[in-house]
Amino acid sequence: MTSAWSRRTFLAASAALTAAGTALTPPASAVPSSTSPAADPYAALRTTWSALILGEGFSPTAEPFKSRLADLGTKARNLLEAMAPVDGSLWPDDVFADPDPDTDAESYGFSGRMADSFTRLSTMAQAYRQQGTGLTGDTALRDAVLTGLEHLGSQVYHDGQTRYGNWYSWQIGAPQALLDVCVLMYDAIAPERLARYCAAVDHFVPDSAVASYTGTSTGANRVDLCRVLALRGVVGGTAAKIALARDALSPVFPLVTKGDGLYADGSFIQHTTVPYTGSYGSVMLGGLGMLFALLKGSAWEVTDPKRQVVFDAVENAWAPFLFNGLAMDAVAGRAISRGESDDHRRGHPILASIVLLGQGASAAENTRWRSLVKGWAQRDYYSPPLSNPSLGLTALARVKNVLDDPSLTPVPEPDGHRLFPDMARSTHR
Template sequence: MTSAWSRRTFLATSAALTATGGALVLPAPHAAADDPYTALRATWSALILGEGFSPTAEPFRSRLADLGTRARQLLETMAPADGSLWPDAVFADPDPDTDPESYAFSGRMADSFLRLSAMAQAYRQQGTGLTGDAGLRDAVIRGLDHLHSQVYNDQQTRYGNWYSWQIGAPQALLDVCVLLYDALTPERLARCCAAVDHFVPDSTVASYTGTSTGANRVDLCRVLALRGVVGGTSAKIALARDALSPVFPLVTKGDGLYADGSFIQHTTVPYTGSYGSVMLGGLGLLFALLKGTAWEVTDPQRQVVFDAVENAWAPFLYNGLVMDSVAGRAISRGEGDDHRRGHPVLASIVLLGRGASAAENARWRGLVKGWAQRDYYSPPLSDPSLGLTSLARIKSVLDDTSLTVVPEPDGHRLFPDMARATHRRPGWAAALSMADRRITYYETGNGENLRGWHTGAGMLYWWGDTFANGQYSDAFWPTVDPYRLPGTTVSRKPLADGAGGDWGASLPDVNWVGGVTDKKRAAVGQYLKGLSSTLMAKKSWFFLDDTVVCLGAGIHGRDGSAVESTVDNRNLGPVGNAPFTVGGSATPRTLPWSATLTNTSWAHLAGHGGYVFPGGATVKALRENRTGRWSDINTAGSTDPVSRKYLTLWFDHGQNPTDAAYVYQVLPGATEQRTAARAADSDWLRVLANTDDQQGVAVPSTGLTAVNFWFGGSVGPLVADAPCSVMVTEHADGTATVCVSDPMRMRTSLTLTWDRAVASVVSKPSTVTSAATGASLWLVFGDLSGTRGATQTVKVRLS
């Protein structure tokens, strides 16, 4: 194959490389510097190809070589035919009206454009072995012509997945148009623009509804903006810019960002780590593309997005990973894991920082540097799924010696609007997933996440800072028992794949889900009704300094199936030799090993942590090897078997239980000695109530009393006249903090009494309509129904 470069192009490239110290992008030839669209194309090329790194330095040299290898394979196998561009990617649907596989056909059409985009990138990038190769360039152009004549044109009726036609295909198509702009005739460019106009008309963003919200809206705006860049149409770029504005304001229902940091997509699904990642990355790209131009995004409400970096995304990032509790059906995709989903978020935060204030940008870069440095399990620069542009952005941060690394925060975040919580303490972090009338049990769709049924049934995730960071990364989802997810209470009634319906359709008919937090500790509760079952339970979690105290009560079921509450289900990897000790006695490591542990006060799993059962409990334990396939949970997944070893602890409540209960503590990272000491200290934890009416605990050493009132009543020193969540903490300086919330969002009045001598009220929110002090504290709250379950904090001085 011969080179397509002119001498002038080689000189321009050489000058560019010299100026950037070996930066990699081959500039588009024949650029008119005074043309704003030329400038936009140059900016977009840099954004999607990367900039500021040497093509001869690792890891970029290897990635560029891999890109060249991929492009050469695509070039050699491309075989334009009726209904396909590659033999393994047939896109012609024989009967798009009735064929259940229409989604697959449309997906292959979009994938064909993505393959052309990869080839165009190999042509434009340095170090691919195909840089400036005329044969590669001409093949991409032939591919564009073929796809236009066959399927993506202004006469075609779409079939299958709308996303493929309105986002997947046009984004890749327009990227190719930018990268090869000077090699495409005006007629070809006009045909491409006409096809995009056909499938993505201006009306697509006329209203903020349906598939034009949140991350999808940002993706559609990217299409419109690039359509304007390629076609030289100012109105299209202006429309894209203006159509972003509905994404910015905080919402109170449906898709978008909420004041408490929640992010929802598909109306009912917490999606910070998947669709939220797409939105963050898309906004970063568009802000950077339009910055300094006549179309710059200047809407002042874009600050909401900047604020969300630390309010919405950072709470779910932990040492490089993004928590699965907010990744929706993406957890079932075998090509990714929580770390590989986290790394693009880090890169997007770096990119977004270009449009933020200097102080925000510096702090975010410090956050990203800390997350990237601490990701020992899957270092970002070794992530094979991370694109060149993301690699370059993260490496620029890691190489920036001026940055102050920001450590992981210490504290609790509660997200009532998406029934989620995160908790961080030195050395570990935890997350909780629940479901209620607004938030689905789980999302399935497109044949993905077929067995995520119980991920919203109180799943409690936890990670260590230098241990167990691959707990949910290492083939957890295809191999774990989906009826024994950590923290959940579940009926073992068999469920069909995708039970409950697609796209988060199934919602439990419950209101009491939420809790209170003082930003350090928290009391969280879930009234649980099982998916497609008669299961009911009251579940509470008390997130404290070194432990999560877990209570369950009122556990009831009539399915004729066993009901279980899973204490934990640890993925021990392929080897699985971690010693497991019960009350000081080692257990066998042979597989399978199972036991019923009676009157057990504690257990410890080496390399993970400890478990305490106050007063002793009967718990079942199982060490087993489990084999599954990604295709079991995702129809597009690999059919190759994968095996992992697990250690599972659970309470067996039996068939059709009535009023079953449990109490246990999880101590992440605790040694065997500390676990045993906690179990021996019978005064450390006092369980004040664990019934279908109330659940509460006291920890005298920390001055904490916390109660979830499922119904009004009296628990320890607290009396509430209606359902609520309460946490009181006495401080060493003679003050106390009283935290109260209305998780049901229904209270128009609430009276709370604390049987403790109080001298005065130091501060209170406007929701407190009356307060009295003296021998006890008496608080009257007005209408709490509009507080969205947020914590109301009262500070008092003790007598």
């Protein structure tokens, strides 16, 4: 086991990154990519995805964004100061080395920490790119992110590694965060390194992951896998990967009569039998909104007419279980056991996802949904969405945009009774 890096060692390694040919540039939010989006469709997609991750249309000096950006900077600075790459970990409290691959319980936890390490790097990359964090364009932060990617890539997430523990960490958690970082830091990562990171994603998330609509490749999980494949195509400049991701979304759209998915009565099931509108359903809705927005106007736009099923489900499946900003516990499954969240905090991301999804729907649907969201958000006196500390900057900006829109008349909660026999649930107002 090697010792933690000293400050001198860390700076030496950062200098080595430059010597190895890594392009070190100011933050891409301030300096355009060297390749024009108009001339490079992948550059255009990177620009779109960066906006989806970082948010847009808000002032970094206005509240609530000013405080959130400062908090992001503080979190990133703490991560920077605590980073200590050694064999088996990137941070002392996030050991990902599996000491006993034959012990499933231990392997499960260590694989989760590996994914968490990538998520921490994503937080640092966002602080580097965002304005108002106090670390915008900070070279030490940038170099730390690049060093972290290399450490995780050489230690654990590479194409020669046999996965252990939870499949989710390897196929969704880690690659989503990794690819987000690759997009945000694209101009600072040497092509050879990007190629290795893409090879690692290909190893753990091969095309066969979406070859059949079964097992762990259904519903929200399928949308998450498609996000990985799409971003892998964007980062690696591989049209076939993006096309595969787009086409692999189609099995999510049709109504189902058993198993995972949306039902005609408005039910949403995941894990075969569990009512999950407020948890997995939220992930699926948010993931579809992001992918629709990413690919809109590109050569890979999602045009399957059956996507209207998802649009119809906004009011048929999700709205019935939203009440004044909260998402009802009865359709949140095991998510109700997570202490950092409650019904309001689970509801607010759904509101933001509905706003995003509306950008790809009809004008009438978009206006009505924004009016629904305005009503839900205004009436959430107990836990106002703009005060939700777990609501990301992007979601926060979407909800605030709706609240500030004077053209929208809030839609009141409806009266009536709804039955959802396919998941044995009902709502009464």
